[in-house]
Amino acid sequence: MSTTIEISEKSHVAGKAKAAMSVAPREGAGWKKGIAIMDFILRLGAIASALGAAAAMATADQTLPFFTQFFQFEAGYDDFPTFQFFVIAMAIAGGYLVLSLPFSIVTIIRPHAVGARLLLIILDTVFLTLSAASGAASAAIVYLAHNGNEDSNWLAICNQFTDFCQATSGAVVASFVAVVFFVVLVIMSALALQKH
Template sequence: MEKSEATTIEVAETSRERKGKAPLLAAPVPADHHAKAAGNKRGVAIFDLILRISAAAAALGATIAMGTAEQTLPFFTQFFQFQASYDDLPTFSFFVIAMAIVTAYLVLSVPFSIVCIVRPVAAAPRLLLILCDTLAVTLATSAGGAAAAIVYLAHNGNSDANWLAICQQFTDFCQRVSGAVVGSFITVALLIFLVVLSAIALKKH
């Protein structure tokens, strides 16, 4: 009887140990969950494409507005004229070049955005877009910020540095450069949204 009870206790303990050490099986993820995640990422990719096209249009408008900013004040003689042009200031020239680069990038990035719509779970094109979008944000911000400082001086001047406000005379010129700066800031805002959307799309569901 003692051997039988000992054998029964050992078997019970062994079964308990095996039961405690049994591997836990993960519950299978339902197929509709993956389909829903892919659908959400596809929706984000479509919104990304719309914002990308809008940002390209804003950057193009800013580039054209600044690149065509020029005004000549009318005077009685042709030999004595006051003229203002964007290429008179290196800051505005840099603005045109930088925003032209941003515009070209946004146009070239549209096919990659379409790829993200067709293949919403692909991570490689989304990683490329988020990297290049960040660089574009940096370039557009530097160009817009530098141009905004010059536009502020053109509107208000600076008596300490003997900078005269020229916008009272060159009204058309100042309107165009001001509009270009506003367009660049719109581009920056849209690019920031694009970076955020790419980060959301890369998030695992």
């Protein structure tokens, strides 16, 4: 008397397929992980440009002697409320970018984590707006400093305060570099949130 157990081939094949599916990584994890790594690298670049812009503007200062050493003309960022706003806004944006790095690391470890990615896209959009507003307002003041406005009798001061104008112009350019980084970060986060 022999006992044989028959195993149907269907259940054997189904078991192999289930085992293969449990071992295989989730579909789309590769490119989402690549976007997350690129997100982290772009955040480092945005930190450098935002904090560099704030530091360049905060140190923009030049003094010109007039007739004597006691009577001098001085130009500093704190003479312009727009430049003060610029320094504060870019410093806050840089601080946010530093604080966002752990969330960016979470998206590298867990590419399909929606919560961290959604938080980053919302906050990136907010700080994109703040950076663009401060950069655009400061760009208008820098333009007036370089060219003046004859209709309003505003004189161009950059002929005299060349170092001050170079520092403020560089800060504005750095802020727009940070804005470009923010735009790319928002686009990449939107792509990573897609299901397919």
